[in-house]
Amino acid sequence: MLKSGIKRVLGLMSGTSFDGVDAAVLDTDGETIMAFGPTSFRPYTDAERKVLRAAMGLWPDAPGVEEAAEIVETAHAEIIARFDAIDLVGFHGQTLAHDPRGRGTHQAGSGEVLALVSGLPVVWDFRSSDVRLGGQGAPLAPFYHFALARHIAADAPLVFLNLGGVGNLTWVDPRCDAPDADGALLAFDTGPANAPMDDLCHIRLGVPRDDGGTHAARGTPDLGLVRDFLTEGYFLRLPPKSLDRDFPGLSARVAHLADADALATLSECVAASVAAGFDHLPQLPARVLVCGGGRHNLDLMARLAAHLPAPVAPVEAVGLDGDMLEAQAFAYLAMRIARGLPTSCPTTTGVAAAVGGGQISAP
Numbered sequence: 001m002l003k004s005g006i007k008r009v010l011g012l013m014s015g016t017s018f019d020g021v022d023a024a025v026l027d028t029d030g031e032t033i034m035a036f037g038p039t040s041f042r043p044y045t046d047a048e049r050k051v052l053r054a055a056m057g058l059w060p061d062a063p064g065v066e067e068a069a070e071i072v073e074t075a076h077a078e079i080i081a082r083f084d085a086i087d088l089v090g091f092h093g094q095t096l097a098h099d100p101r102g103r104g105t106h107q108a109g110s111g112e113v114l115a116l117v118s119g120l121p122v123v124w125d126f127r128s129s130d131v132r133l134g135g136q137g138a139p140l141a142p143f144y145h146f147a148l149a150r151h152i153a154a155d156a157p158l159v160f161l162n163l164g165g166v167g168n169l170t171w172v173d174p175r176c177d178a179p180d181a182d183g184a185l186l187a188f189d190t191g192p193a194n195a196p197m198d199d200l201c202h203i204r205l206g207v208p209r210d211d212g213g214t215h216a217a218r219g220t221p222d223l224g225l226v227r228d229f230l231t232e233g234y235f236l237r238l239p240p241k242s243l244d245r246d247f248p249g250l251s252a253r254v255a256h257l258a259d260a261d262a263l264a265t266l267s268e269c270v271a272a273s274v275a276a277g278f279d280h281l282p283q284l285p286a287r288v289l290v291c292g293g294g295r296h297n298l299d300l301m302a303r304l305a306a307h308l309p310a311p312v313a314p315v316e317a318v319g320l321d322g323d324m325l326e327a328q329a330f331a332y333l334a335m336r337i338a339r340g341l342p343t344s345c346p347t348t349t350g351v352a353a354a355v356g357g358g359q360i361s362a363p
Contacts, residue, residue: 006034008340010120011077011331014094016165017194017293018052019208020044023079024149024327025086030335033151039324042079044071055096057244059106068096072109073117080118089114090334092126098138098244104128105137115361117281123334130344135351136242142170142179142187142348143336144329149174150361152318158287159310162326163294166243167193167274171281180345180354186282187348188239191273193294197266198258199251210263213299219260221268225253231267235276240350251324264299271303278308289315291322334358 023039055068093107111124127137176184342354
């Protein structure tokens with residue numbers, strides 16, 4: 001384990017939108033954010049994306065997983081090579097399957113391979129220990145959100161809302177002393193986010209996403225369908241709770257709608273599910289800071305502003321980088337694991353007690 005001290009850590013994140021690999025450097029001791037370093041992005045090619053999509057839902061040793069893992073490792077090795085003077089790497093891998101109450105969680109890609117190729121120590125397999133100890137294994141960014149709230153000198157509870165393939169929120173009280181202190185955090189997956197909209201665009205329109213939400217903005221949501229969607233049992237469950245990328249049956253619900261109406265309905269479902277999540281919060285936040293690709297969807301952001309009882313803004317409003325926040329989070333968590341500090345707790349993943357996960361592979 002590393003002793004306390006500031007290290008230059010490279011965090012790597014490949015989300016369920018399959019757009020590519022985000023990489024971000026963070027100067028941190030695993031408790032305080034000292035500085036944000038350079039960032040980079042390595043997009044997946046159409047051919048790579050096709051292989052990764054085909055492997056979604058598969059577990060280790062299934063046909064197609066090895067090929068997907070090789071793509072993940074190659075892409076990550078390429079982006080690591082762009083950075084100099086790195087002390088430690090945090091490698092999340094590519095989530096292919098997530099069933100915390102069943103088979104567990106599966107992120108493709110080996111940290112051992114990346115350590116060998118890069119010559120750097122790599123922290124990886126962040127979620128498995130949490131799942132083994134009864135947690136959901138997700139979301140894992142909340143401890144970083146706590147550090148960010150302290151970094152921006154927030155003085156009242158706030159929410160970080162991440163809109164990736166799945167939506168998740170973190171309620172943070174920055175007045176607490178530590179992320180695992182009583183009342184400091186509450187985190188959970190709110191429901192689907194970009195994944196069903198991106199999939200619809202890919203299948204129907206032949207494009208990766210609804211850029212800016214322009215198609216959704218032209219459509220009319222089916223509000224009856226949205227109301228039925230909100231009766232799903234997931235929304236009644238108390239947090240912590242987590243989801244896989246594909247929310248069961250949602251894409252089928254909008255299959256009969258025209259393209260723009262289907263996207264408007266999915267956008268409304270996302271906003272309404274986030275609003276439903278606010279019923280679980282211990283206190284209304286002073287503001288909602290949005291990160292992840294969904295903040296670029298202006299139709300979705302407008303719907304969030306209409307639904308939520310607090311001001312909504314992208315994290316750039318407080319000087320943060322919403323595209324790289326998840327990658328930064330895994331840099332921060334890697335440093336915590338290297339120091340033997342916890343990375344999740346009962347109010348973030350439902351794990352029995354505060355725990356640090358991950359493996360560390362030496363070069």
